[in-house]
Amino acid sequence: MLRSRRRITIPQNLESNAPNLQVLSFASIKEATNNFSNANNLGKGGFCPVYKGRLLKGQEIAVKRLSETSHQGLEEFKNEVELTARLQHVNLVRVLGICTEKEEKMLIYEHMPNKSLDFYIFDANRRYLLDWGRRVQIIEGVTQGLLYLQEYSNFTIVHRDLKAGNILLDKEMNPKISDFGMAKAFTKDEFEANTGRIVGTYGYVPPEYVRKGIYSMKYDVYSYGVLLLQIISGKRTACYYGSSENLTLLEYGYDxxxxxxxxxxxxxxxxxxxxxxxxKRCMQVALLCVQENPAERPTMLKVYNMLKGEIEDIPSPKKPAFSVKRDEDEDSNCIIKVKIFSVNDATITQPVPR
Structure with missing residues (x-):
């Protein structure tokens, strides 16, 4: 008996929503990547290896290829097909096409020659290539990209994996948000949702998501705050700081x-x-974004206005999430927060009790 093989189909309305999307042949992708050679392997994007390639017309591409036999990442791949091709913004990585021939599952993106943000800010030498002007450019670009996702796209998009490794840099070092495999779309009248499957990256995931599986636009605001602290400090969330080296990055910055x-x-x-x-303004805004209570975090629109100096009276941030200490002026009845050990760029995929 022949066994039926599972295959991704392109949603019928996808091309109408993304008229520039190309359906590319397996042969053309194979040739472009030199048969997916190790020399062209750029690393991993989510669950998939990514290869550099060059089409016959000379256009450089990045190919995300999901394994034929693995079901891990299948839902993320489908999600990315349905979401990313519909999003058009200068600070989002652009999807050029798709290939599902020969049971393949591949997404084709514009190639970003200057790698990702973490390649620079966490390296002792390469960080010098990001002077203050370039960091401002990156901060502004990421802010604009998130603002589009939350305010100006047809749907409200929650990325759920915003981190330094998912901020790619083009030839002018302009930032582009990538990897929408974990993203979720809301209609404009929805505010939050709940899930029993926790995904994301340690150090960037907010407390309400870890504890209850609740996610909203404030999820990405939290991740953005962590990212902003990293950009201005060059420090990882995986390390501890302070004189006794027992403070997380958020606690250290707040103190x-x-x-x-x-x-x-x-x-x-x-x-x-x-x-x-x-x-200092960036630091204060970042600390507002990583507060424990999501209702007290600013919207991305407010973040944008605060960073631009259009809001002069910026509130004082409260103790950041996942802190094991309390402010002296906090309510004495407040509960000491649960501490999560932050491992930078270690992906979470686990169930949460509901």
Whole structure:
């Protein structure tokens, strides 16, 4: 008896929603990537290997290829097909086409020659390539991309895996948000949803999602706050800081900000051309984004206005999420927060009790 083989089909309305989407042949992708050679392997995007390629017309591409035999990542792949092709913004990585021939499942993207943000900010030498001007450019681009997803696209999109590794850089070092495999779409009248399957990356996932599986636009606001702290400090969430080295990145930043010593937090590779006032503003906004209560985190529209200086009276942030300490002026009845050990870029995929 012949066994039927599972295959992804292209949604009927996908091409109408993304008229520039190409359906590419397996032979053309195989030739473009030199038969998916190891030399062209760019790493992994979610659950899939990604290959660099060049089409016959000379266009450079990145090919995300899901294994034929593995079902891991299948739902993420389908999700990315249905979502990403509909999104058009200068700060989102553009999908060029798809290939489902020969039971293949491949997405074809524009190639981003300058790798991802984490390639620079966490490296002792390459961080110097990101001066303050470039970091401002990256911050503004990521902010604009998220603002589009939350306010200006046809659906409200929650990315759920915003991190330094998913911020890709084009030839002018402009940032583009990538990897929408875990993203979820809301209609404009929806505000939050609940899931029993927790996915994401340690260090970027907010407390309400870890504990209850609740996600909303404030999920990405939290991840954005973590990312912003990393951009201005060059520090990882996987390490501990402070004189006794027992503070998470969020706690360390908050303590320095509250003590008026924010300059100690900033990346030492930044030179005198950096603006202390703008750095401190970024730090304060980032700390507002990582507060425990999602209702107290700003919207991305407010984040944009605060960073632009259009809101001068910026609130004072409260203790960040996942802190094991309490402010002296907090309610004495408050519960000490659960601490999650943060492993940068370690992916979470686990059930949560409901």
């Amino acid at each position: 320095l900000w509250r003590e008026g010593e924010g300059m100690e937090f900033f990346d030492s590779s930044l030179d005198d051309s950096s603006s202390p006032l703008k750095l």
